[in-house]
Amino acid sequence: MTTGLSNLTQKTNLWPWLLLTPLALFLTVFFVVPLLDVAIMSFTHPRPTLANYERALTGALYQRVFINTFLTAGFVTLCCLLVGYPLAYLMSIGSQRTAMLILLLVTMSFWTSFLVRTYAWMVLLGNNGPLIWLIHTMGFEQTPQLLFTRFSSTLAMVHILAPYMIMNIYSVMRKIDPTLIRSAESLGARGSSLFRHVYLPLTAPGIANGCVLVFVICLGFYVTPVLLGSPREQMITGLIGTQVDEFLAFGMGSALAMVLLFVTLVILAIYHRRFGLDKLWG
Amino acid sequence: MNTFMKWLGIAVVIFIAAPLVIVVPMSFSTARSLQFPPPGYWFGYYEAYFSDPRWLVPTWNSIIIATATMVLTMLLVVPATFALVRHRFRGRSIADIMMLMPLAVPSIVMAIGYYSYFGQLGIVHTHLGVILAHTSLAVPIAFLVLSANLKGFDRTLERAALSLGASPTQTFIHVTLPILRPGLIISALFAFVQSFDETVVAIFISGRGAETLPRKMFDSIRQEADPVIAVISTLLFVAVFIGLTAPLALAAIRKRRDRACPA
Numbered sequence: 001m002t003t004g005l006s007n008l009t010q011k012t013n014l015w016p017w018l019l020l021t022p023l024a025l026f027l028t029v030f031f032v033v034p035l036l037d038v039a040i041m042s043f044t045h046p047r048p049t050l051a052n053y054e055r056a057l058t059g060a061l062y063q064r065v066f067i068n069t070f071l072t073a074g075f076v077t078l079c080c081l082l083v084g085y086p087l088a089y090l091m092s093i094g095s096q097r098t099a100m101l102i103l104l105l106v107t108m109s110f111w112t113s114f115l116v117r118t119y120a121w122m123v124l125l126g127n128n129g130p131l132i133w134l135i136h137t138m139g140f141e142q143t144p145q146l147l148f149t150r151f152s153s154t155l156a157m158v159h160i161l162a163p164y165m166i167m168n169i170y171s172v173m174r175k176i177d178p179t180l181i182r183s184a185e186s187l188g189a190r191g192s193s194l195f196r197h198v199y200l201p202l203t204a205p206g207i208a209n210g211c212v213l214v215f216v217i218c219l220g221f222y223v224t225p226v227l228l229g230s231p232r233e234q235m236i237t238g239l240i241g242t243q244v245d246e247f248l249a250f251g252m253g254s255a256l257a258m259v260l261l262f263v264t265l266v267i268l269a270i271y272h273r274r275f276g277l278d279k280l281w282g
Numbered sequence: 283m284n285t286f287m288k289w290l291g292i293a294v295v296i297f298i299a300a301p302l303v304i305v306v307p308m309s310f311s312t313a314r315s316l317q318f319p320p321p322g323y324w325f326g327y328y329e330a331y332f333s334d335p336r337w338l339v340p341t342w343n344s345i346i347i348a349t350a351t352m353v354l355t356m357l358l359v360v361p362a363t364f365a366l367v368r369h370r371f372r373g374r375s376i377a378d379i380m381m382l383m384p385l386a387v388p389s390i391v392m393a394i395g396y397y398s399y400f401g402q403l404g405i406v407h408t409h410l411g412v413i414l415a416h417t418s419l420a421v422p423i424a425f426l427v428l429s430a431n432l433k434g435f436d437r438t439l440e441r442a443a444l445s446l447g448a449s450p451t452q453t454f455i456h457v458t459l460p461i462l463r464p465g466l467i468i469s470a471l472f473a474f475v476q477s478f479d480e481t482v483v484a485i486f487i488s489g490r491g492a493e494t495l496p497r498k499m500f501d502s503i504r505q506e507a508d509p510v511i512a513v514i515s516t517l518l519f520v521a522v523f524i525g526l527t528a529p530l531a532l533a534a535i536r537k538r539r540d541r542a543c544p545a
Contacts, residue, residue, distance in 0.1 A: 013371055015365075015369065016365035016366075016369035016371050016374075017365075017371070018365075019361040019362060019364055019365035020361070020362050020365045020366070020377060022357075022358050022361065022362075023358040023359065023361070023362040023381075023421065024362075024377075026358055026417070026418070027380065027384075027421065030414045030415065030417070030418045031383070031392075031418040033399060034392065034395030034396050034398070034399040034400075035387065035391070035395050037395050037398050037399045038391060038394050038395045038398070041394075041398060083294050083297065086287060086290050086291060086294065087291055087294045087295070089287070090287060090288070090291040102291075104526065104527070105295065105298055105299055106298065107526055108519075108522055108523060108526060109298050109299075109302060111475070111522045111525070111526065112302060112518065112519055112522050113479045113481075113496065113518060114479070114481065115479075115481055115496050115499050115500060115503070116305065116514075116515040116518055116519065117301055117302070118503070119305065119499070119503055119507075119511055119512075119515055120301035120302065120304055120305050120515065121301055122316070122503065122507065123304055123305060123308055123316050123318075123512070124300065124301060124304055126316045126318075128313075128315070128316060128317040128318060129316060129317075129318050130304065130319075133318050133319065159297065159298065159301060162298065163298075216386075219388065220388025220389060220391075222389065222390050222393075222481075222482045222485075223481050223482065223500065226504075227500070227503055227504060237388070237390045240390050240391075240394065241390065244394050244397065244486075245486070250394070250398060253394055254394060257388075257390060257391040257394055258391075260388055260390070260391065261387060261388060261391050264386065264387070264388055265386065268386050272379075277379060277382055277386075278378070278382065278426075
């Protein structure tokens, strides 16, 4: 009986496969096949041809939307870093109480649905909203158009994605050994040089993690850009949506989706080779 | 602390908090459209939400779909996680990556796939279709939570039970499962929330027969910005607040009680 456990784990190599089979079958039928369907449609709809890819990669409209998507995702990532890094730093050096309160706020934001937060920005930036009211109360006459612009969707995306950055950086900062900082100080590192040569390199894994995550999620973000963005400056997801939903152009939508998927997977694969994919969400 | 950093921190905190707080007063507003400051306060939109089938039916759909997704996800993920964490076999690292794939594929890509494929199967716009799609999207999240728990599991406890004469099945039921319970609960909750919040796939496949709450909210925000959304937002926000602070509050109460009678 003492060999029971090793029996359970070692004796037969069939056991792990038995445990894995239901999930493997499920994911094959309800994840891999639909994904393959998109791949196939991109080559065959409306007829077997490479024309969809040719248009997706060379058409002026599609190129403009792709470039806009990358620039937006890059800018949102940069903003999240600029907002998230100082806050994570304050959490790591502040009192335990401050850190707890900020962490609770960031976690609340993280768990509040994308839709609720997108709607909240719609309320905040609306033509009769609090921000315009504040501008009026302060005595300014002009009312700028805030909603449905590049500004409103970018702001909301930064707000929605910042928690991913903050939590990644904070978890790295919290684990930094304070003796490293002290010994650097004792060796004469001060202020900006201490930050540049010691603190920043130590927090780099958290930054890399946060940036990859925010950039990749932003590339594939649908809800916020569609609801808050300017119709003239679409993101690729919005364009894919209209192709399929309004024009029933499944082939074109699928080709664009495959390009988006390809870019996303390349970024994740590079990250995986460097750090390991399970670290990204773990 | 550097005063510049402190003010910057306060600004960031306001930036994060403001959108969460703003929906609460708007939900009590008498304004017909979004207006600030609210012209007056009432409970009218709460009443409207709780009596309008156009909102209640999607809410129920979401609860049913999320519950079924949670159960199905756990049935599939728990055995698989045991296999991947506790066994060494060829192809294990590939299986590991495959489990995370649904998280890596942008949801709009899957949305098109399900729209077309479930159309062919005849289960688009049905509860079943949404449950199956949501389950495959919930798998990686449930797996990540559970595998982290299982990796930290002290297996000497199982060995002790076995050496004392328990059968492998008894050990699993009386030792392994109870220790793993918090991990299982959190993993199941994550699967539930993933399904309840999922919007993009639901926009494409949940219409008519199985409209979910996020899909209804999305359509409503896009078309008319019905103030009832402020009510739902407030309710969801309160649910998140309770979900996050309840464990902290319970821990604090337990700690105080332990201090009161250190038996």
